[in-house]
Amino acid sequence: MRVGVVTFPGSLDDVDACRAIRLAGGDDVPLWHGDESLRDVDAVVLPGGFSYGDYLRCGAIARFAPVMNAVVAAAQSGLPVLGICNGFQILCESLLLPGALIRNDSRRFVCRDQRVRIERASTAWTAQYTAGEEVTLVLKNGEGGYVANSSTLEELEREGQVVARYLGPNPNGSMHEIAGICNGRGNVVGLMPHPEHAADDLCGAGTDGFRFFTSVLHAALSA
């Protein structure tokens, strides 16, 4: 099972994502932003960071990187794609997911352990959770406020495309306390908190995020 992790100039969490994939028993495949091919991977992670210095808007330049042509095409035909933090922003810029992420309403960078509720377990990345389960992940962002127009929000709620929701005080002003969403098919997931930083007891906020990576390994095996 090969899981690609894209490194853009300014990506920060690609190495942690690779490590989480290895811990889960997968083969991590580093992909470069200039690559045209996805090297036959079975899934892709767009990691956190500040791709292209967050110039213009977060994820706006990364969206036009050569590798994204391949990612968008593959995602549309069902390849599991997980965008974490900056990766979530890139997925919104790519229009693979609706809405956008704007500066935190607090105007402060938030960095802390964050309780979230997994709202949807029927995605490629959350199948090993139970809907309603409460977990601790790591939140660290300056532009994590999820916004969308009211009809989009209504559709996300109606179709069950909200994957994770913040618990406790809203950390960044996200509408409907949204921490993560998926596309209609459930193969593309965008998540603001970081499961890859909660995958190993040694250096994280517990291991609640680990199952994002085991979920996709099982999804690929059974596909």
Add this chain to the structure above:
Amino acid sequence: MTRVVVDVMPKRDLLDPQGKAVLGALPRLGFECVRDVRQGKRFELEVDGDVTEDRLAEVRRAAETLLSKPVIEDYTVRVEPE
């Protein structure tokens, strides 16, 4: 060459934290008359030759696909007088 200016602004009904931060700083510096601030971006595009309707349409496409994100921002396009 002609200069075409694209102004990109956060949508009216959307929170603009940067504008709010500037608004908070102004009175501290003694600028008391400002009621509200919204912060956007200005792009100056140098365009080859005369600006035709086709060129302007192209600039609008660029404004929609790259310079702005329509879900959260509005843009205006204008030709700068020489």
